Amino acid sequence: MGLQALVRSISLSKITTIVGVVLTVLFTVGVIQEAVRRERIDREINRREQEIAKLTQENDDLARLTEYFKTDDAKEREARRQLNVKRPGERVIVLPEIEPTTLGVTTETSGGEKPSETDELPPLKAWWDYFFAPREMLPYE
Numbered sequence: 496m497g498l499q500a501l502v503r504s505i506s507l508s509k510i511t512t513i514v515g516v517v518l519t520v521l522f523t524v525g526v527i528q529e530a531v532r533r534e535r536i537d538r539e540i541n542r543r544e545q546e547i548a549k550l551t552q553e554n555d556d557l558a559r560l561t562e563y564f565k566t567d568d569a570k571e572r573e574a575r576r577q578l579n580v581k582r583p584g585e586r587v588i589v590l591p592e593i594e595p596t597t598l599g600v601t602t603e604t605s606g607g608e609k610p611s612e613t614d615e616l617p618p619l620k621a622w623w624d625y626f627f628a629p630r631e632m633l634p635y636e
Contacts (some may be wrong), residue, residue, distance in 0.1 A: 563569050567589040581587050616624065 564573075571580075579587075615621075
């Protein structure tokens with residue numbers, strides 16, 4: 496009673512059902528794997544499209560900047576800034592650098608010490624002294 500008896504006991508419909516189930520499982524696994532792969536590819540495409548849009552915007556900005564630097568206005572501005580060039584007949588005024596809190600006006604405490612932060616002039620008084628104080632009181636002249 497060996498193999499032939501076993502084959503006879505299993506009907507053709509049972510074998511067909513088992514083969515069908517196995518094929519269905521394999522097909523389903525393949526479809527799921529393909530769906531996951533497509534989703535991954537779609538995400539990569541979206542990421543690349545965003546990168547392309549960003550680089551295109553940067554490229555447009557650089558093209559506009561390049562066109563601006565080709566103009567005479569830009570060349571003149573850079574010459575003025577970097578080379579201290581001025582137009583004929585133009586007068587240049589150089590302002591001294593001063594501390595913004597004291598506006599160039601200092602007060603001295605007794606004994607010739609430098610004033611502390613609490614001895615600084617109020618802003619209104621500092622501006623008044625800056626514009627209207629006698630010139631000998633101003634330290635930068």
